[in-house]
Amino acid sequence: MNDHKVMSSVLDVDKIRSEFPALTRTVHGKPLIYLDNGATTQKPLQMIERVRKFDAEEYGTVRRGAYKVSEYSTQLYEEARQKVADFFGAGSKSEIIFTSGTTQAINLVAYSFGKQFVKAGDEIIISNIEHHANTVPWQVLCEERGAHLKVIPVNDEGELILEEYDKLLSNKTRIVAVNHVSNALGTVNPVKEIARRAHSVGARILVDGAQSSSHMKVDVQDLDCDFYTFSGHKMYGPSGVGGLFGKMELLEQMPPYVTGGDMIMQVTLEKTTYARPPARFEAGTPPITQVIGLGASIDYMNGIGMDNIAEYEHQLLEYGTKCLEKIDGLRLIGTAKDKAAILSFYLDCVHPHDIVTCLDQDGIAVRGGHHCAQPTMIRFGVPATARASMSFYNKTEELDALAESIRRTIKIFS
Ligand code: PLP
Numbered sequence: 001m002n003d004h005k006v007m008s009s010v011l012d013v014d015k016i017r018s019e020f021p022a023l024t025r026t027v028h029g030k031p032l033i034y035l036d037n038g039a040t041t042q043k044p045l046q047m048i049e050r051v052r053k054f055d056a057e058e059y060g061t062v063r064r065g066a067y068k069v070s071e072y073s074t075q076l077y078e079e080a081r082q083k084v085a086d087f088f089g090a091g092s093k094s095e096i097i098f099t100s101g102t103t104q105a106i107n108l109v110a111y112s113f114g115k116q117f118v119k120a121g122d123e124i125i126i127s128n129i130e131h132h133a134n135t136v137p138w139q140v141l142c143e144e145r146g147a148h149l150k151v152i153p154v155n156d157e158g159e160l161i162l163e164e165y166d167k168l169l170s171n172k173t174r175i176v177a178v179n180h181v182s183n184a185l186g187t188v189n190p191v192k193e194i195a196r197r198a199h200s201v202g203a204r205i206l207v208d209g210a211q212s213s214s215h216m217k218v219d220v221q222d223l224d225c226d227f228y229t230f231s232g233h234k235m236y237g238p239s240g241v242g243g244l245f246g247k248m249e250l251l252e253q254m255p256p257y258v259t260g261g262d263m264i265m266q267v268t269l270e271k272t273t274y275a276r277p278p279a280r281f282e283a284g285t286p287p288i289t290q291v292i293g294l295g296a297s298i299d300y301m302n303g304i305g306m307d308n309i310a311e312y313e314h315q316l317l318e319y320g321t322k323c324l325e326k327i328d329g330l331r332l333i334g335t336a337k338d339k340a341a342i343l344s345f346y347l348d349c350v351h352p353h354d355i356v357t358c359l360d361q362d363g364i365a366v367r368g369g370h371h372c373a374q375p376t377m378i379r380f381g382v383p384a385t386a387r388a389s390m391s392f393y394n395k396t397e398e399l400d401a402l403a404e405s406i407r408r409t410i411k412i413f414s
Helices: 013-018 045-058 068-088 102-117 136-145 162-168 191-200 288-304 306-325 352-361 374-379 396-413
Strands: 096-099 123-127 148-152 173-179 204-208 227-231 242-246 264-267 272-274 330-332 342-347 367-369 385-389
Touching: 045 068, 045 288, 068 096, 068 242, 068 288, 096 102, 102 136, 102 173, 102 204, 102 227, 102 242, 123 136, 123 162, 136 148, 148 162, 162 191, 173 191, 191 204, 288 306, 306 330, 306 342, 306 396, 342 352, 342 396, 352 367, 352 385, 352 396
Parallel strands: 123 148, 123 173, 173 204, 204 227
Antiparallel strands: 096 242, 227 242, 264 272, 330 342, 342 385, 367 385
């Protein structure tokens, strides 16, 4: 395409790339082009080094020991909680609960909020373009409680149809659970407006932020969401950690999800009283090192600036969209006006798994499959898609290479 000049120099991408050792790998003898950032992101040296230093020199258990090593480890752990709170604009760090990731955070809310607030005949609303992590827990809750699951439909572009959403809302609605960004399509959902409408009938809202947390500035108070979830491994941090923001007035009323050590006020053989949030929801030894790493990845993203990241990734999206639109026989799945840098596509002549295998031969890593969003695939009448999902370390040259490799793949199969 050769119009790299269209990209502004909002970021020094070469410098950024030099901070990600994984990007220097070769695959099948070709330089790696990593375009599976929706699944998981690569890790910057600063985060890797922070984790190494913590494990080598600062490691200790948290919240339990009254000795220096443990006190310091606890201090770092709580500082990381503050970083997460500041990053998402939470009012207090006590509103941040560390979990293993988005999946566990949503399960926590479905179980605990559900136990407290959902009864037979109540309704829960999700959308047609949710990850299974934001579908199955609500189905299970509905089954257990005798509640009903309602689904906001999407138009052919992959945008939620808000007029239909309005029709689903009623005083029976207890919670609306939607993603901020669809992992399968890239649609950015108008969650602030969705929250406003949910609140107008007295319902609560959970925003699945797995795909927005590292791609745009998120302010949970501005969005006025009651819950927001995120995963460290999609935020340039370690796997095995993520979390939940929850409004304190709700968390205070919710029963524990997992029980055991560290989440109690007092235990006798007859009765246990529970600690206040966040401890109430962090039973057992948490992923200490991973939490410290997540704090470092947040420092890293803050260093680049979330607005810069969003602007650059939007330019990548526009560039990549133009590249793929020129390919005969390629259908983009997800063409919402407001989109994150995700390009999901389908070729009539090649199954997505074969596309992935062919692209891999060129060193290009993309995902092929249903993306844990089978209802979305059904809605768009495809069994699966191939998906290129971008990060601020990707370059337009890589998108040119992607388009070229897709063309080669089509030739092989036609
Ligand atoms: N929600 C969305 C939108 C996702 O994209 C993902 C992961 O791809 C998840 C939830 C689940 O995240 P995790 O596997 O980190 O728990």
